[in-house]
Amino acid sequence: MTLLQVDGVTKQFGGLTAVNNVSFSVEEGQICSVIGPNGAGKSTLFKLISSFLVPTSGQVRFDGAQVSGLKPHVAARMGVVRTFQETTVFKEMTALENVIVAHQLGLQSRTLGVFLGSRLARDENAAIRDSSSEILDYLGLGHVKDERAVNLPHGYLRALGIAIAMAAKPRLLLLDEPFAGMNPDETNRAMEMVQGIRRRGITVLLVEHDMRAVMNISDWIVVISFGSKIAEGKPEAIRADEAVIAAYLGEDDLELGH
Ligand SMILES: Nc1ncnc2c1ncn2[C@@H]1O[C@H](COP(=O)(O)OP(=O)(O)OP(=O)(O)O)[C@@H](O)[C@H]1O
Numbered sequence: 132m133t134l135l136q137v138d139g140v141t142k143q144f145g146g147l148t149a150v151n152n153v154s155f156s157v158e159e160g161q162i163c164s165v166i167g168p169n170g171a172g173k174s175t176l177f178k179l180i181s182s183f184l185v186p187t188s189g190q191v192r193f194d195g196a197q198v199s200g201l202k203p204h205v206a207a208r209m210g211v212v213r214t215f216q217e218t219t220v221f222k223e224m225t226a227l228e229n230v231i232v233a234h235q236l237g238l239q240s241r242t243l244g245v246f247l248g249s250r251l252a253r254d255e256n257a258a259i260r261d262s263s264s265e266i267l268d269y270l271g272l273g274h275v276k277d278e279r280a281v282n283l284p285h286g287y288l289r290a291l292g293i294a295i296a297m298a299a300k301p302r303l304l305l306l307d308e309p310f311a312g313m314n315p316d317e318t319n320r321a322m323e324m325v326q327g328i329r330r331r332g333i334t335v336l337l338v339e340h341d342m343r344a345v346m347n348i349s350d351w352i353v354v355i356s357f358g359s360k361i362a363e364g365k366p367e368a369i370r371a372d373e374a375v376i377a378a379y380l381g382e383d384d385l386e387l388g389h
Pocket residue numbers: 144147148149167168169170171172173174175176340
């Protein structure tokens with residue numbers, strides 16, 4: 132079943148067309164990656180899909196409903212959740228407290244805090260704590276859950292950003308360059324984490340520069356260059372695609388996953 136449909140999406144900034152009539156779809160249960168050289172328009176496309184930018188033309192549909200133009204938190208409530216940058220992690224709080232707060236923020240917007248102080252609220256708080264612990268355990272962060280975020284190494288902080296997004300119970304999780312700045316060990320752990328997220332039944336769309344990681348974990352890859360889609364397909368086909376190879380020529384990290 133098609134979960135996400137990107138339909139002829141274009142974004143112009145003044146005279147510059149950052150994303151040019153891009154269409155593709157993501158099937159439920161897949162890991163789909165959007166890749167492209169520097170400045171190709173990946174970040175812009177990511178923001179268009181996560182409703183942080185409104186397309187100049189075209190639309191994004193999720194589970195049949197239009198999400199482009201909605202406020203990001205409304206799209207999130209529908210199940211389209213993006214990871215949060217490290218800056219939105221509360222550095223002085225522990226990893227567990229961060230995920231609990233993320234759960235509570237979601238809950239607050241649903242119930243307006245009407246249960247506050249009630250027995251139901253206490254039960255709900257216990258459930259939130261359990262669910263938060265479970266997410267951290269699942270993502271391999273169980274042993275650092277009582278560590279303050281400020282003390283966590285880079286890779287763990289990234290994983291915590293994913294844990295925070297998981298608290299919003301996504302159907303589609305959008306990951307913005309999840310492997311950027313990671314060493315090979317961290318990248319391997321992060322790749323396992325993404326596969327684990329999919330095993331939980333969550334569809335994953337990631338935007339990434341790191342070809343190697345993308346080749347290893349993706350079911351489907353969409354390649355953009357200068358704002359336009361130049362190829363899409365399975366990793367083996369993308370690796371051999373001449374337009375893709377040409378687009379990446381001259382990049383420092385030309386690594387088509389070999
Ligand atoms: N808010 C904006 N205003 C004007 N131009 C923008 C804006 N955001 C992006 N651009 C331009 O759109 C083009 C695509 O940028 P974008 O950041 O989406 O590319 P990218 O593929 O994510 O690049 P990178 O891999 O370097 O992050 C670039 O030329 C960029 O300068």
